[in-house]
Amino acid sequence: QKEVEQDPGPLSVPEGAIVSLNCTYSNSAFQYFMWYRQYSRKGPELLMYTYSSGNKEDGRFTAQVDKSSKYISLFIRDSQPSDSATYLCAMSGKSGGGADGLTFGKGTHLIIQP
Amino acid sequence: GAVVSQHPSWVICKSGTSVKIECRSLDFQATTMFWYRQFPKQSLMLMATSNEGSKATYEQGVEKDKFLINHASLTLSTLTVTSAHPEDSSFYICSARAGGGGYEQYFGPGTRLTVT
Numbered sequence: 001q002k003e004v005e006q007d008p009g010p011l012s013v014p015e016g017a018i019v020s021l022n023c024t025y026s027n028s029a030f031q032y033f034m035w036y037r038q039y040s041r042k043g044p045e046l047l048m049y050t051y052s053s054g055n056k057e058d059g060r061f062t063a064q065v066d067k068s069s070k071y072i073s074l075f076i077r078d079s080q081p082s083d084s085a086t087y088l089c090a091m092s093g094k095s096g097g098g099a100d101g102l103t104f105g106k107g108t109h110l111i112i113q114p
Numbered sequence: 115g116a117v118v119s120q121h122p123s124w125v126i127c128k129s130g131t132s133v134k135i136e137c138r139s140l141d142f143q144a145t146t147m148f149w150y151r152q153f154p155k156q157s158l159m160l161m162a163t164s165n166e167g168s169k170a171t172y173e174q175g176v177e178k179d180k181f182l183i184n185h186a187s188l189t190l191s192t193l194t195v196t197s198a199h200p201e202d203s204s205f206y207i208c209s210a211r212a213g214g215g216g217y218e219q220y221f222g223p224g225t226r227l228t229v230t
Contacts, residue, residue, distance in 0.1 A: 004157070008155065036221075041223070041224065041226075042223050042224070043118070043120075043207050043209075043221030043222050043223045043224050044158070044207075044221045045221070046218055046219070046220075049218070088157075088158070090158075101148045101150070101160035101163055101173075102148075102158075102160065102219065103157075103160070104150075104157040104158040104159075105157060106155070106156060106157045107157070
Protein backbone atom coordinates (compact mmCIF):
# COMPACT_ATOMS: atom_id res chain seq x y z
CA GLN A 1 0.00 0.00 0.00
CA LYS A 2 1.39 3.37 -1.02
CA GLU A 3 1.74 5.96 1.72
CA VAL A 4 -0.37 8.49 -0.17
CA GLU A 5 -3.08 7.61 -2.67
CA GLN A 6 -4.43 10.14 -5.14
CA ASP A 7 -6.58 9.54 -8.20
CA PRO A 8 -4.56 10.72 -11.20
CA GLY A 9 -7.65 11.61 -13.25
CA PRO A 10 -8.00 13.33 -15.60
CA LEU A 11 -10.88 15.17 -13.96
CA SER A 12 -12.77 17.37 -16.41
CA VAL A 13 -15.41 19.85 -15.21
CA PRO A 14 -17.15 22.88 -16.75
CA GLU A 15 -16.08 26.41 -15.88
CA GLY A 16 -17.73 27.67 -12.71
CA ALA A 17 -18.16 24.24 -11.15
CA ILE A 18 -16.97 23.31 -7.68
CA VAL A 19 -14.01 20.97 -7.86
CA SER A 20 -13.23 18.39 -5.20
CA LEU A 21 -9.78 16.80 -5.06
CA ASN A 22 -8.88 14.16 -2.50
CA CYS A 23 -6.05 12.11 -1.05
CA THR A 24 -5.91 9.28 1.43
CA TYR A 25 -2.87 8.28 3.41
CA SER A 26 -1.75 5.48 5.65
CA ASN A 27 0.97 7.00 7.86
CA SER A 28 -0.62 8.29 11.06
CA ALA A 29 2.56 10.29 11.81
CA PHE A 30 1.70 12.83 9.12
CA GLN A 31 0.66 16.10 10.73
CA TYR A 32 1.26 18.72 8.05
CA PHE A 33 -0.73 18.65 4.85
CA MET A 34 -0.20 20.68 1.72
CA TRP A 35 -1.67 21.11 -1.72
CA TYR A 36 0.54 22.08 -4.63
CA ARG A 37 -0.35 23.06 -8.17
CA GLN A 38 1.96 22.00 -10.97
CA TYR A 39 1.79 23.17 -14.55
CA SER A 40 3.38 21.10 -17.27
CA ARG A 41 7.19 21.06 -17.08
CA LYS A 42 7.20 23.42 -14.08
CA GLY A 43 7.97 22.98 -10.42
CA PRO A 44 5.11 22.66 -7.89
CA GLU A 45 3.62 25.84 -6.41
CA LEU A 46 2.24 25.80 -2.86
CA LEU A 47 -1.50 26.52 -2.69
CA MET A 48 -2.61 25.54 0.79
CA TYR A 49 -1.03 24.39 4.02
CA THR A 50 -2.90 22.82 6.96
CA TYR A 51 -1.75 21.52 10.28
CA SER A 52 -3.61 18.54 11.81
CA SER A 53 -7.37 18.25 11.34
CA GLY A 54 -9.66 21.06 10.32
CA ASN A 55 -10.53 23.42 7.52
CA LYS A 56 -8.65 26.31 5.97
CA GLU A 57 -9.98 28.75 3.42
CA ASP A 58 -8.05 31.05 1.09
CA GLY A 59 -10.05 32.81 -1.58
CA ARG A 60 -11.63 30.21 -3.85
CA PHE A 61 -9.67 27.38 -2.24
CA THR A 62 -10.66 25.38 0.85
CA ALA A 63 -8.51 22.62 2.33
CA GLN A 64 -9.94 20.02 4.70
CA VAL A 65 -8.10 17.46 6.79
CA ASP A 66 -9.73 14.54 8.60
CA LYS A 67 -6.97 12.75 10.46
CA SER A 68 -9.35 10.17 11.93
CA SER A 69 -10.15 9.00 8.41
CA LYS A 70 -6.69 9.79 7.01
CA TYR A 71 -8.38 11.80 4.28
CA ILE A 72 -7.66 15.27 2.94
CA SER A 73 -9.51 17.37 0.40
CA LEU A 74 -9.08 20.50 -1.65
CA PHE A 75 -12.14 22.35 -2.93
CA ILE A 76 -12.00 24.93 -5.68
CA ARG A 77 -15.02 27.19 -6.05
CA ASP A 78 -15.96 29.05 -9.23
CA SER A 79 -13.38 27.10 -11.18
CA GLN A 80 -11.63 28.88 -14.05
CA PRO A 81 -9.84 27.54 -17.14
CA SER A 82 -6.61 28.90 -15.62
CA ASP A 83 -7.07 26.41 -12.77
CA SER A 84 -6.33 23.61 -15.24
CA ALA A 85 -3.19 21.94 -13.93
CA THR A 86 -2.02 18.96 -11.93
CA TYR A 87 -2.81 19.18 -8.22
CA LEU A 88 -0.53 17.36 -5.85
CA CYS A 89 -1.24 16.59 -2.24
CA ALA A 90 1.80 16.39 0.03
CA MET A 91 2.34 15.67 3.66
CA SER A 92 4.99 15.59 6.32
CA GLY A 93 5.46 14.26 9.80
CA LYS A 94 7.58 17.12 11.05
CA SER A 95 7.70 20.87 10.81
CA GLY A 96 5.69 21.49 7.66
CA GLY A 97 8.21 19.91 5.37
CA GLY A 98 11.04 21.84 6.87
CA ALA A 99 13.01 19.22 8.71
CA ASP A 100 11.46 16.46 6.63
CA GLY A 101 11.01 16.24 2.92
CA LEU A 102 7.49 15.84 1.66
CA THR A 103 5.62 12.71 0.68
CA PHE A 104 3.56 13.42 -2.42
CA GLY A 105 0.54 11.86 -4.06
CA LYS A 106 0.72 11.15 -7.79
CA GLY A 107 -1.25 14.26 -8.60
CA THR A 108 -4.68 14.75 -10.16
CA HIS A 109 -4.79 16.24 -13.65
CA LEU A 110 -7.63 18.79 -13.62
CA ILE A 111 -9.19 20.23 -16.78
CA ILE A 112 -11.62 23.15 -16.56
CA GLN A 113 -13.64 23.40 -19.75
CA PRO A 114 -14.52 26.97 -20.87
CA GLY B 115 8.13 35.76 -3.83
CA ALA B 116 10.98 33.34 -3.28
CA VAL B 117 12.48 32.05 -6.51
CA VAL B 118 14.43 28.88 -7.07
CA SER B 119 16.18 28.21 -10.34
CA GLN B 120 17.62 25.04 -11.80
CA HIS B 121 20.18 24.57 -14.50
CA PRO B 122 20.07 23.04 -16.98
CA SER B 123 16.35 22.73 -17.68
CA TRP B 124 17.00 19.67 -19.77
CA VAL B 125 20.01 17.56 -20.60
CA ILE B 126 20.75 14.55 -22.76
CA CYS B 127 23.82 12.49 -21.96
CA LYS B 128 25.32 9.18 -22.96
CA SER B 129 25.27 6.17 -20.72
CA GLY B 130 28.29 6.07 -18.42
CA THR B 131 28.85 9.81 -18.24
CA SER B 132 28.16 12.14 -15.30
CA VAL B 133 25.75 15.04 -15.21
CA LYS B 134 25.62 17.93 -12.75
CA ILE B 135 22.40 19.79 -11.96
CA GLU B 136 22.44 23.10 -10.11
CA CYS B 137 19.76 24.43 -7.79
CA ARG B 138 19.92 28.06 -6.72
CA SER B 139 17.79 30.15 -4.38
CA LEU B 140 17.82 33.55 -6.06
CA ASP B 141 16.44 35.92 -3.43
CA PHE B 142 16.75 34.12 -0.12
CA GLN B 143 19.19 31.98 1.79
CA ALA B 144 18.28 28.32 1.88
CA THR B 145 19.43 26.48 4.96
CA THR B 146 17.89 23.27 3.67
CA MET B 147 17.46 22.00 0.14
CA PHE B 148 15.67 18.88 -1.01
CA TRP B 149 16.10 16.84 -4.17
CA TYR B 150 13.16 14.98 -5.67
CA ARG B 151 12.78 12.72 -8.68
CA GLN B 152 9.60 12.29 -10.70
CA PHE B 153 9.08 9.50 -13.22
CA PRO B 154 6.26 9.84 -15.77
CA LYS B 155 2.83 9.53 -14.17
CA GLN B 156 4.43 8.98 -10.77
CA SER B 157 4.70 10.99 -7.56
CA LEU B 158 7.59 13.24 -6.75
CA MET B 159 9.88 11.05 -4.67
CA LEU B 160 12.25 12.55 -2.14
CA MET B 161 15.83 11.51 -2.86
CA ALA B 162 17.83 13.43 -0.29
CA THR B 163 17.89 16.35 2.10
CA SER B 164 20.89 18.63 2.29
CA ASN B 165 21.80 21.26 4.82
CA GLU B 166 24.38 23.88 4.05
CA GLY B 167 27.83 22.82 5.11
CA SER B 168 26.96 19.25 6.05
CA LYS B 169 26.55 15.90 4.36
CA ALA B 170 23.28 15.10 2.65
CA THR B 171 20.81 12.63 4.13
CA TYR B 172 19.63 10.11 1.56
CA GLU B 173 16.30 8.31 1.51
CA GLN B 174 16.24 4.55 1.63
CA GLY B 175 17.04 3.02 -1.74
CA VAL B 176 18.88 6.08 -3.10
CA GLU B 177 22.56 5.38 -3.75
CA LYS B 178 24.64 8.14 -2.23
CA ASP B 179 27.68 7.25 -4.31
CA LYS B 180 25.65 7.56 -7.49
CA PHE B 181 23.78 10.75 -6.64
CA LEU B 182 26.35 13.14 -5.21
CA ILE B 183 24.91 16.18 -3.46
CA ASN B 184 26.87 19.25 -2.48
CA HIS B 185 25.33 22.18 -0.60
CA ALA B 186 28.36 24.41 -0.44
CA SER B 187 26.59 27.71 0.13
CA LEU B 188 23.26 29.05 1.35
CA THR B 189 22.15 29.67 -2.22
CA LEU B 190 23.49 26.70 -4.16
CA SER B 191 23.10 22.96 -4.08
CA THR B 192 24.25 20.60 -6.80
CA LEU B 193 23.21 17.07 -7.70
CA THR B 194 25.66 15.02 -9.75
CA VAL B 195 24.40 11.84 -11.36
CA THR B 196 27.49 9.70 -11.78
CA SER B 197 27.85 6.96 -14.40
CA ALA B 198 24.34 7.66 -15.63
CA HIS B 199 22.24 4.85 -17.09
CA PRO B 200 18.99 4.98 -19.07
CA GLU B 201 17.00 4.07 -15.95
CA ASP B 202 18.21 7.35 -14.39
CA SER B 203 16.25 9.26 -17.01
CA SER B 204 13.73 11.29 -15.04
CA PHE B 205 12.58 14.75 -14.00
CA TYR B 206 14.73 16.04 -11.14
CA ILE B 207 13.29 18.85 -9.00
CA CYS B 208 14.90 20.67 -6.14
CA SER B 209 13.23 22.67 -3.41
CA ALA B 210 14.64 25.11 -0.92
CA ARG B 211 13.57 26.14 2.53
CA ALA B 212 14.63 29.35 4.16
CA GLY B 213 15.78 29.44 7.73
CA GLY B 214 13.86 30.99 10.60
CA GLY B 215 11.39 28.17 11.15
CA GLY B 216 9.38 28.76 8.00
CA TYR B 217 7.61 25.75 6.63
CA GLU B 218 7.30 26.53 2.96
CA GLN B 219 9.43 24.75 0.41
CA TYR B 220 9.98 26.66 -2.81
CA PHE B 221 10.40 24.44 -5.82
CA GLY B 222 12.60 24.91 -8.84
CA PRO B 223 11.29 24.36 -12.37
CA GLY B 224 12.94 20.96 -12.66
CA THR B 225 15.56 19.38 -14.90
CA ARG B 226 14.66 16.71 -17.39
CA LEU B 227 17.47 14.19 -17.77
CA THR B 228 17.55 11.75 -20.66
CA VAL B 229 20.30 9.13 -20.73
CA THR B 230 20.84 7.44 -24.07
